[in-house]
Amino acid sequence: MAWRWFHQWGSPRWFYERASRWQAWAGWIAVILLAVGTVWGLAIAPVDYQQGHSYRIIYLHVPVSFLAQALYLAMAIAAAVLLVWRMKLADVAMQSLAIVGFAFCVLALASGAIWGKPTWGTYWVWDARLTSMLILAFLYLGIIGLRSAMLDPNTAGKACAILALVGAINLPIIKYSVEWWNTLHQPASLTLTEKPAMPASMWVPLLINICGYYAAAAYLVFASMRGLVLHRERRAQWVRELVGAHD
Amino acid sequence: MIEWQFESLAALIAMAPHGPFVWSVYGLGALVLGGLTWHVRHAHQHAITRIQRQFEREGGHESET
Numbered sequence: 001m002a003w004r005w006f007h008q009w010g011s012p013r014w015f016y017e018r019a020s021r022w023q024a025w026a027g028w029i030a031v032i033l034l035a036v037g038t039v040w041g042l043a044i045a046p047v048d049y050q051q052g053h054s055y056r057i058i059y060l061h062v063p064v065s066f067l068a069q070a071l072y073l074a075m076a077i078a079a080a081v082l083l084v085w086r087m088k089l090a091d092v093a094m095q096s097l098a099i100v101g102f103a104f105c106v107l108a109l110a111s112g113a114i115w116g117k118p119t120w121g122t123y124w125v126w127d128a129r130l131t132s133m134l135i136l137a138f139l140y141l142g143i144i145g146l147r148s149a150m151l152d153p154n155t156a157g158k159a160c161a162i163l164a165l166v167g168a169i170n171l172p173i174i175k176y177s178v179e180w181w182n183t184l185h186q187p188a189s190l191t192l193t194e195k196p197a198m199p200a201s202m203w204v205p206l207l208i209n210i211c212g213y214y215a216a217a218a219y220l221v222f223a224s225m226r227g228l229v230l231h232r233e234r235r236a237q238w239v240r241e242l243v244g245a246h247d
Numbered sequence: 248m249i250e251w252q253f254e255s256l257a258a259l260i261a262m263a264p265h266g267p268f269v270w271s272v273y274g275l276g277a278l279v280l281g282g283l284t285w286h287v288r289h290a291h292q293h294a295i296t297r298i299q300r301q302f303e304r305e306g307g308h309e310s311e312t
Contacts, residue, residue: 230298
């Protein structure tokens, strides 16, 4: 049963048809959660006694930082699937995850830099967390660049998969950088194992926004993958029938 | 019970003294999310248009050729 489920992912047509529904659901969930979480975080959550209103940047910075790492992890898993099972859809997933992940990583770096100015008095310091996140952005950029530089899509997919897997070593470095080194960056605001240090009126909207940004990323990745699947399968009969139906 | 933290819209926008930092982050976020949404939707539509054009160049359905 489990293997049958796994083999379904080998069919671009099966994915394309189902992803249309997943994409719509993810999009609406994202819109609702982000509207609630952002309004709550910006206007209803209490002000921080140390940082003032600047702490409200947390409701964007933390979710996009989580996602920049989670999307890279997803890309590394897709890379392993591509190398082991040679699944075409895994290559498409890598391509989409790289673009969305890079955008979230740049947003995490930019929002962190802007938050740093009122909090630390500077936009940038070369501390372990910031530097390892910058390396993550370069890894994303390297994977996007490598793919566009190679003409053969199969060779490009394999090369990107190897780079994605090697670069995954950076993920535990990012996560534990605030513990291994003496950094200016604060430890994680929310963890699965510990009670949050802030009151519920502050962390509930953060949790809502984390879920909202995850849904937004799912929407973007599914939408991007559907476009790439159509392009790659353009000679397949099911694509011709589908596109004919769009006339 | 919802308790608004700002007495007016002007106070919300000002977020004294951190308004420019907070709003620039959220503006950037809206720009990135909006840009990505436009990009993926445009790429999907572009793929459909390209295949339709290719289809037309080939003179319709394969069975007719």
